[in-house]
Amino acid sequence: MTSTNVRRSPRRLPFAMTAAALMAASGAATAEPVSLTLEYTCPFPLIGDQPILAEISADIPAEAQVGQPLGPFQIEALTTVNEDSRTGLKLVGSETIEGVATSTNIIRTVTGDTNITVPLTIPQSPIPDETGAFTVPASGEAAAQTFTADQVGEGSILVGGLVLDMTARTADGSVAPAPIGEFVADCTQVAGQDNVLQTFQIVGEQTTDPVIGLEPAETVDFGEVQSGLTGEQTVTISNTGGADLGINNVTLGGTNSGAFMQTNDCTTVAPGASCSVNLTYYAEGDGEQSATLTVASTDPESPSVELQLTGTSYTMATPNIATSPEEVSFGAVQVGTTAEQTVTVSNTGAAALNIAAININGATSEFMQTNDCATVAPDASCAVTVTYTPASADAGAAELVIESDDPDTASLTVPLSGEGDDGSSGxxxxxxxxxxxxxxxxxxxxxxxxxxxxxxxxxxxxxxxxxxxxxxxxxxxxxxxxxxxxxxxxxxxxxxxxxxxxxxxxxxxxxxxxxxxxxxxxxxxxxxxxxxxxxxxxxxxxxxxxxxxxxxxxxxxxxxxxxxxxxxxxxxxxxxxxxxxxxxxxxxxxxxxxxxxxxxxxx
The missing domain is CATH 2.40.160 (Porin)
Incomplete structure (x- = not known):
């Protein structure tokens, strides 16, 4: 079955909104008009969650023939926008509203649910100056659908979620000020409503052969797994045909087949039933490993199906210490007064950094430190406060020494320097x-x-x-x-x-x-x-x-x-x-x- 994918703009949000989008299914049968009214709650800029009412209409046949494309079908929607939304738009001088409403819907058949999306175009529509709710039209086209023999039986079209991608404009046609000018609202359908737009019959001959299906269908990716540990995934083998499916063999092959293992409970799978293949990935060393899972069965059209397996192994993470600045100069400081600077200790590694000790070596009577450092998480930091109190007009020097479990730099030194000023310099x-x-x-x-x-x-x-x-x-x-x-x-x-x-x-x-x-x-x-x-x-x-x-x-x-x-x-x-x-x-x-x-x- 085909479907339509719609990309959402990351910068826009809705305001006066249109409603759901729907799917259609039927073909040679005579189309019949259907309509549905649904309530949604949409998060709008400034004013928060607001209710909208969408009246959806289309001509959708009540019967679909196996193997024949059905549609495309024209969808019309009329959305009622409340007074609070109108006031919010007018606050920044908006005069018109336009955009796209994208509905995620479901076609339900005997083999399960299929999600589809339908974009509805909202033409540039005026925002009235008069107080009260107003309506906004929208229209779009639902893509054609094709049903298979294993889906023969009753089907239905259910209206689902709604995303509004909107642009508000001022009288001169420019985009209204943010955040109202361009926004996206991910609307929630109010629970408890009847959201079935149409029910229909899929007609055709039921297959008498077994039909194998894999979920996932093409690739299993174990992601990143630390070397020496394992990753677990499950593959489901289903039978969508009309006769028992015999599983003859399940094997692993390919470049790194030894890095993977499978166990399964698959022998004979009845129509509409399924079995499981449990996969284990044994990570070792650094880099990606891959293999192929092959399932041999009695499906006459696909006696052997393959699934690609991938995983990435990495060695144990370690901490990495760094300081900013790498040395501290206090310059000239009046004798008897105290100057203060901060040394930031960072962990740029992938494992926690444990600080064992922080000390000052050298002129410890003039340089002092306090800190909040103990365990520093990856990409985090702690602070060491260093003070300098010169006792005379001489130059002073010391070292801030940080001991940690960094495997490469167990002891890190930050040079400290300063000079006392007793006024003799003028x-x-x-x-x-x-x-x-x-x-x-x-x-x-x-x-x-x-x-x-x-x-x-x-x-x-x-x-x-x-x-x-x-x-x-x-x-x-x-x-x-x-x-x-x-x-x-x-x-x-x-x-x-x-x-x-x-x-x-x-x-x-x-x-x-x-x-x-x-x-x-x-x-x-x-x-x-x-x-x-x-x-x-x-x-x-x-x-x-x-x-x-x-x-x-x-x-x-x-x-x-x-x-x-x-x-x-x-x-x-x-x-x-x-x-x-x-x-x-x-x-x-x-x-x-x-x-x-x-x-x-x-x-």
Missing amino acids: TVDFLLDLEGSTYINASDSTLPLNGTIDAVLELATGMYTADLNIEPTQGSFQVLKFFRKLKATANVEFEPVEQTTGTLNNGTLTAESKLIVKVPKVTINLFGFKLPIGGGDQCQTMDPVTISMQSPEGETFKPAEGGNLTGTYALPPLENCGGLTDILNLFLAGDGNEINLSLTPNL
């Missing part, structure tokens, strides 16, 4: 953590800020340069004039365009930073789903933001202890943020913004 390095927030005046909202500042201070002048790193953050604001007062959430990133500069005089710290502010994603929360409304890789301020800060009046800043910084700034307009850039600027750009930071030593 500069002092200090690394500070920053924590605080920035207030966005345009939307009356606050974004949390975290990061670090790594500075070099000239003792003679009090001037410093620093590398400022502000981690990506996120903030929310109310969109008061759009989308029914929905809350919007913006992801915000900061990219310095030059080093931060400033002075430290008499305990007062000043700082000036220039950064590009990026907004890669802005979403609104609707029905528990996050709908993108702007942002992107190129969404950023037109010009760098200049932020000037200084110590609050009456407070003293010390490099070894930290302190606070406050300031105000203007946020330039955003660009390249999509169709809603102007709306985003109403809530993000402008002056009167404030920043407050607390700086503490990075220990």
Whole structure:
């Protein structure tokens, strides 16, 4: 029997939907109109599971003749889409809906079930502005089917699952914004319904000969099996004919027949019955092994049938240790302060890596380590935190030594180095953590800020340069004039365009930073789903933001202890943020913004 295979697009999803697709079966007999109405539940973007009602109709004969192609047949479907789905489509300005509905159905005969798929085309259909449900048409063609003599008897066509591959478009014909613009919905038929579209009779002469069948029909693949272990599979021999099938012999041959073994309970198989052949694969060494299973029987047309057997053997998996970085340099660190770096221990092997010990050899009084390493799974990692506290203005060196059960590298060494700075060089390095927030005046909202500042201070002048790193953050604001007062959430990133500069005089710290502010994603929360409304890789301020800060009046800043910084700034307009850039600027750009930071030593 032939069937039609339909590929599903991985990027599309449904919205207004059409319904099931059906199969047909009949031939020379007179076709008769049939119809069926079914309920489905479809997972739609933003609004979740929604009900749809599909009315399916076709002309399908009630009788099929053995050996004669039946069909193809035209299928028509009219689908009712509910109000929630209409509202979801309209939210992003959708005006039309189109796509393909693919139904997986069953033709049931006396020999068993056959799955078939039928694609139904949904033409571009308007989405009404008026409140309420609306209907969407669809049509398609069910492929021709041919029945064999062993299927003589009653057959039926059952309507099964439904996959909707949909595209929504705006008034200018462009695809609507994601996730509504293109989506795929795998719909579930509501249980308990009568899903039989048509019953029919297959007529013709019943064969009086035995007919052999194998399941699987062509290949048995044992996949990958570790050397020294075994894999198990079963082959079913069936008789779909009208007389007893005698199994004369079951043998193994081919290139690696010794790697496989078979046992079976097959002697005589009655019509409609079956027996089993149990196969065992004995994996050895590395590489693929293959063999051929041959079944000799009394089927007059196929007295000998073959089945290909394959398996891949691999030797025992081992762990493999790696570190990042492979060496650690702390650079210049102020005497009496502590700097910290992380060494990541990874397992790039195929078996678990067991860490036996982690130690520091060398200047152990200045270098210390802590870790969370014990057993590291394949493709996983653990962390070793290394600290350096110089006691003098001399260079320091040590080794981080990691002992494990890696068969090739039982002991791995990571060199450690650093240099103490007592101020005699004329500069002092200090690394500070920053924590605080920035207030966005345009939307009356606050974004949390975290990061670090790594500075070099000239003792003679009090001037410093620093590398400022502000981690990506996120903030929310109310969109008061759009989308029914929905809350919007913006992801915000900061990219310095030059080093931060400033002075430290008499305990007062000043700082000036220039950064590009990026907004890669802005979403609104609707029905528990996050709908993108702007942002992107190129969404950023037109010009760098200049932020000037200084110590609050009456407070003293010390490099070894930290302190606070406050300031105000203007946020330039955003660009390249999509169709809603102007709306985003109403809530993000402008002056009167404030920043407050607390700086503490990075220990």
